[in-house]
Amino acid sequence: MRRIAHLVTHRSRAVLVTYGLLVVIMTALGTGVFSSLKSQGYTDPNSDSVTVSRILVDEFNNVQPDVQIAIDFPDNVDLASNRNTTEALLNAIADEAGVTQTSSYYSLGSPNSLKSKDGNALYAFVFLDKSKDVEGIAQNILTKFGSRYESATLYFTGEAVVSHEINSAISEDLAKAESFAIPLTFLIQLVVFGSMVAAGLPLLVSLGAVLGTFAVLYGITQFTDVSIFAINLITGLGIGLGIDYALLVVYRYREERASGLDVAKAVERTVETAGRTVLFSGATVALVLISLLAFPQYFLKSFGYAGVSVVVLAVLGTIFALPALLNVLGDKVDSLRVFKRNLKPHDHGFWFTLTTYVMKRPLRIIVGSVVLLLTLAAPIRTITFGTVDERVLPANNTVVLAGDFIRDRFDGWEAVPVDVVVQSGSDVTALASKISLMTGVARVQAKDGVYVAGNLAQPVALSGYVSATHDRLTVILSVDRYSDQANDVVTQIRSMNTAGQDLLVGGISATFIDSQDAIKNTLPYVLAWIALFTFVVLFLFTGSILLPIKALVLNVLSLSATIGALTWVFTTGNATWLVGTFINTGTVDTSIIVLISILAFGLSMDYELFLLSRIKEEHDAGRDTTDSVAFGLQRSGRIVTAAALIISVTFMAFVTSSVTNIKQLGLGTALAILLDATIVRALLVPAFMKVAGRFNWWAPRWAQRFRLQD
Template identity: 40%
Template sequence: MFDRIAELAIRRARLVLVVAAVATVLLGAVGMGAFGKLVGGGFDDPSSESSRANDVIEEKFGGQTNLVLLVDAPEGGVDSPEAARGGRALTAELAAEPNVAHVISYWGTESPALRSGDGHQALLLAHVAGENVELEENIQAVLDAHAGERDDGLTVRAGGGGAVGNEMNAQVADDLLLAEGIAIPLTLLLLLVVFGSVVAALLPLAVGVLAILGTFAQLYVLGTVTDVSILATNLTTALGLGLGIDYALLMVSRFRERLAAGASVEAAVRHTVRTAGRTVAFSAATVAAALGALMVFPQYFLRSFGYAGVGVVAIAALTTLFVLPALLRVLGHRINGGRMPWVGRGRGGSRESVWGRMARAVMRRPALTALPVLALLLVAASPLLGITFGTADERVLPENAESRQVSAALQENFEGNDDSALRIVVDAPVDAPALDSYATELAGLDGVVRVETSAAVYADGAAAGPGDPGLGRDDAQRINVVSVLTPKSDEAQELVHDVREVPSPAEAEPLVGGADAALVDSNATVGSWVPLAAALVVLTTFALLFLFTGSVVQPVRALLLNLVSMGAALGVVTWMYQEGNLGSVFGFTAQPMDTSMVVLVFCIAFGLSMDYEVFVTSRIKELHDQGADNETAVAGGLGHTGRIVSAAAVVLAVSFFAFGTSKISFMQMFGLATGLAILVDAVAIRGVLVPAAMRVLGRNAWWAPGPLRRFHDRFGLREGGPEEEPAPVLIGTEERPATVARAKNPSGV
């Protein structure tokens, strides 16, 4: 297969490039429409109890509150005549909006729960209709019309889930532009340093851009048939740019190496596709397998990253295998055009040999060199012992975000937070005595300040006022449980469990929803699917590495060392984002680790670690198959690949570190954790722990049971293609074959 790809690139190079140019234009045109198709949210399991509660409330009661307007009154407070007139007018205006329903206002109900303790603030609660993009547009229209300074002296600020979602999505779009503005120039600069020429540096960037545009087009198509999170664009840009550069770096380096050895352009292209191209294909398979595990989760937030991840890996690999060789064929020796002034003509292998010398030093004293590094990584991972999990809320936004300020005011100034109330729905008829008994028991639970039903409001275990008839129907009942507990705290989550244990007032079981219930359900859902996702990642990775190496020890060694690097990276960000360290530097608020983001970082970091594992192991295996002893194979493999891996890791880490500039804290965490995992893996794991482990394992590193060895001999992957043809060298103006060494199994690096 790789021979045919090489011949296509050589014989039809210009045709391939014309098709690629047309595809780039078309993909760009389609991909730009993705931003109109992608949506926010997606953190909840649609089959969970809290999600089903939301569905029933939407179906039978027209939806629940998703917009909170906090009204600040001038001197005299919310009960002054001027404030009352303005408040009633605002209530009427809001109720007249075509997409707004269930408007509840302090000035309409005079409920003490909707008035702040000092009397200077009041609330309006409403439900804005719509889903995804339509909901965002409808909420923004309401805010444009009614939020801000009013002529009657009232100041209106927006909060609630809808407003938080709108601010979060807008901030993500701004952050993405900033991250790209930082990552692309820095990446180009690093590529110039690595390659030393303008032409060679632009090729990896071209592959990355094509991978990004292709994945955007894929997300556009998927967004028309299913929900896809807008945050998938962040992964697309970071991973597309990074992997495109990784793969192109490998190919261009091998191509230039062959040219420098005297091969003709055609022979260099063939060799590059057979070896580096084979490694790219195998590496892409391992990365895609890790990212594909995200698709098992029911939350479309995580599935979206699986869609984007697998798509961008596949497109980057295909571009590298088909388009890049055609570019190399057309450019030929001009690949070195635009040589940087600091680069000498003879670029020796001294920089490569640094990694080889390091590997030999480690293998001479594996315990002395590896144990301190391993201890340091385990210390870095130790904060994971106290990790707690949560879901995204207004605290991921900057402190000056309006919706976050409104949420803070609700917790500090109002008795009970209606916005974070538990929303219970009973999808069956409930008679008055049963409803009274059920609400009374709920009102007696620890932390509950009131329970709102259609019949009455209950407090301290007894009826305390008239109810809201809108909460009841002949065939269903709604109950709101308002507490003084901090939203998403351990106590608030315990209240969810307590509420769910209260016996049902009807034949149908009550469905408990609300933000705290969604958190409980989300953690339970992710926890239940993590074993399957982890098993898929481990089994597919093990199988691929076995088919590649013929050893059962190498996959185990790779898996264990990858876990160490990921544990260190996640431990550092847990120390930061959960425990609050460096919060003043990055501008975040300490809170439990976002469950979905931790899973996401694990899968991405694992996949990228396997990317570098393949780069290094392929060259080690080549030398091992040629008969080199273990120490020579490891030192030689790292000596040849160390510079490529380190350069690729730095470039890829920059793409993720750029998200550290985000004002959304979980996006900061995602970028920093992934970038850190990449660097730890490339330096500490590949540079120290891999050679140490290989030295300790010795010949056992390549062991496999007899039946598996025979299976590999028959079905295993070969990292090299057919033997190399003699590489032509230029003698005068004539190409003549020169004898070159023929590897038994040429490496994929």
């Protein structure tokens, strides 16, 4: 750190000019990122369900429609007038740029499966050119044709339509969240930093981190898919960490100036102390977030790409550009004061008093705090996991209304069947008959006809069910594709596999199961990675064996409380006064829970290092454990609390989103950070360290030589 300190004090303007040029270049490169992002990414590319999708396309030329339309008439669909209306509509849609094919109840032979229970509604399908912007094409169709065509009411859904609606909602919500979060965080910054000039310093770090990450993400999109949801993490984490790190550095700079050091020496000392803390903190957060790359779903990988990039860039901006600017500004950093108060740090104050109070009764504080966290965690016992579908959008959204209409008016989920493929030569007749007997199955379509309740109800040769190497079955469900009954159908079919049959199951229901299994199978390795590297980094930083273990245990407690609270809110519909209205599916998104847990864990380590850096510094200066904790918290408690409050406000703004899983991300991350900064850092840490005494700093002799020296 001494070399960096020497560079930023002796080449301040050169550092700032270089940093500014890099930000400009990255801004220019990053402008293309938004049009390159996608809204899917929940599937495991190595799963059976994805293999089935490839087989259906390659061998059966079975391409899923991009847009599905449920067309509702005031009378029976078999009337000639309704057929004419449908054909006119589809001819008009077929003329739209990017549309390759259309089909409907009529063109597919008028099967009952494509007609509603009352006979007044039917399915139509639209296929788009995959080499073009399918979401944009879907948007044009939706905008042009709306909800009415002559006498018919139109309900649009399908992957392209749902993706467009989610992407549009997120883009609009991001602007709304930023309009709420940025002014509020700036007001908090004014209070915390004490002057207009100092309050503006985090922009130097935040803008570089956010705009730089846009450029990095754009580069990544040239090689792989990236989820649009990562944008929320970039802005939230970029703004939050920029403020957090700037607060730590500015506070330390003021402290060093108050001790009598000149500007250059104060900046150098700040880089060597606070800069070192930021470097370790950023490394810890990045090592935690990089674990997201272990998951096969690109939705989670995207947050890994975005999270690691924004943290690394925030750290670089903090240890290079920010100290260089402080060196140029000198004491002008405190110009334009908003409040007439002494900005110099004090050795006695609220945090010293609170810490002293806690350490006089540590066991009572530990018991009370743990009981509170376990109470918050209690609802986790009833948690039910789900995935993203159109119901993450508001109840009045076009695709949600379409989904509700289909559930209410049609017998089966025609557009989202369970697909089964087996090796040629398998006994497809017996397999189709057995599957059609399962609870939750409306019927099974095979090469020799349609099976219902174990019988061949419609003996007719169906085309497109046999290839050179495989036979396929189409299983139409009578239950919701994400329901437990649908999961049971997939599980039962997979259990019917026999040697030489090579039975594979695909479709949305199977994809959901495969995605959940991929997360479940990967999670133990991710948790082991996080625990190991968190332990190693904290040991290297503190030289203690006990403090890393303490940090891991307390993090598990606070995360359990957070997930319990999320379960209480989003599976039972509580606290709508806080999060707004949403469609309660009785589930929480598995991927979002994983993301919140990893993100909150990383940020909690951020604050752990903020706190321990000052406690350790006081202990190394010769104070005993009690005084080290009291003085350390007095010097860092205000920083940790302010940093947590600011980043919580940034993420809490996501609760204003109309997309449910963004609400979950915002509330979960904000709550986890607030619990960590209050109950954990303010109460449990000092109480635990008081009880542990001198053992806080213990490590075996052989391990002590691995501790990094200042």
